[in-house]
Amino acid sequence: MALIITNLTKKYNTQKPALTDYSININKGVLGLLGPNGAGKSTLMKIIATISKPSSGTLLLDGADIVQKPDTIRKVLGYLPQDFGVYPNLNAYEFLEYIAAMKGIGGKRLRQRIDLLLEGVNLTADAKRPIGTYSGGMKQRIGIAQALLNDPKVLIFDEPTVGLDPEERMRFRQLISDLAHDCIIILSSHIVSDIETIADEVAIMQDGKLITHAPQYDIIKQAEGRIFEVLLETNTLNQFKNQYKVIDTARQSDRIKVRYISTKDNVAPESISVTATLEDAYLFLTHKNG
Ligand SMILES: Nc1ncnc2c1ncn2[C@@H]1O[C@H](COP(=O)(O)OP(=O)(O)O)[C@@H](O)[C@H]1O
Ligand SMILES: [Mg+2]
Incomplete structure (x- = not known):
């Protein structure tokens, strides 16, 4: 599985583009997108998730153009947006069933899948409580679970560790490494330590541009002796x-x-x-x- 992004530019109604001539090849494994606020991380992720359209450029998933044919990626996509809204009156079960229905997932194994995911994000004990009563970290965890409902092959998590305490972070890391085998996983953060322990490769962004993209080890090497x-x-x-x-x-x-x-x-x-x-x-x- 490979996602090839070429000369991607995104202009909102502002002078400065959010992304400028951005090219990157993403292969399976965990990619950490690192950059200060405003670098364009969320914009890039929204375009990959086909929530937003590029102004120009191409995005090919295994050769298929996802701007022309968004369904090719939507079928295999799990996405946690940065501002993840939840339905306060639904409990965790009901919420995941609702998302499953929206994604067209059903059948006998759905219940089992939901149980497994709730276990994975440590929400089994709270699954019958309305989400409105959850803490920030718990909401984030239900967001992670919904992204995983359809057994995705491309996973996009926008600032997933915001609001998680150290133990929840560890659990998240574990979850990601369990998933990482056959998927493309893209995580963003403006906090280096969030990416450090999870990502195989790191892409550093600034001002809508890609500064570098390499295995972690090679990125660190660039600062050696400095x-x-x-x-x-x-x-x-x-x-x-x-x-x-x-x-x-x-x-x-x-x-x-x-x-x-x-x-x-x-x-x-x-x-x-x-x-x-x-x-x-x-x-x-x-x-x-x-
Ligand atoms: N919907 C929007 N309309 C106009 N400008 C936007 C919009 N979303 C993001 N931007 C601008 O695009 C730039 C990149 O933002 P964003 O992709 O959210 O960066 P990051 O996720 O790295 O913090 C910022 O300058 C931001 O203000
Ligand atoms: Mg962002």
Whole structure:
């Protein structure tokens, strides 16, 4: 299964396009879409989900044009929108049955499938309660379950980990890795750590453009040798920030430990070179292009 996106541009009624000449090849596995708010992640996902039409460009799923023939992807699609509205008076069972009916899923095994999904998102005990009484994390989990109803081959989750607590995040990760074998899974986030543990490949977006798309390991490699740490007197931090791109700071007794981006021949005295993380690479790459 492969999704090939070529020269995709999306203009809303604004000056600046939300996506500009965006091309990417997506194969099976988990792709993490990473980018600051406004980068165009949701726009891209809506276009893949055929909720929104591109201004120009092509999207081919195994050779079939999904803009001309949206049914080719809709049949195999699971989609969790960023703003997922629910029906407050339905309970989890009723809601999933309703979504199943809308998607044309029925038959003897539906009940079984719903039970399995509720188990998977840990909502079995609350399945008879109206969704209106759910917490934010529980609503998000019912959203994840509805995306999985039809045993999808293309799964799109827009900011799925928003509102999930650490345990729920772990469960979500588990669910994704159970599903990942034969599907295309696209997850978006503006938080690096959400993507870090789940995604095989990462695509970094900024201002409607693709900055890089590679396996996580290769993305991190791009920042190698560019990340440093130094201990500073607290009152020199502001001046330091004028000179270097600071990633992170942490108090260390009466001084401050600063993690920053630079080049080997332009480091502050007594700096040490440190191993880059995905977070470092993300900030390095978006800083470089910003
Ligand atoms: N329906 C819309 N009408 C006009 N502009 C929009 C609309 N949706 C998104 N945008 C704009 O498109 C850009 C990309 O937005 P979006 O795709 O939501 O980014 P992200 O999901 O990465 O935060 C932003 O500048 C946003 O304001
Ligand atoms: Mg978004």
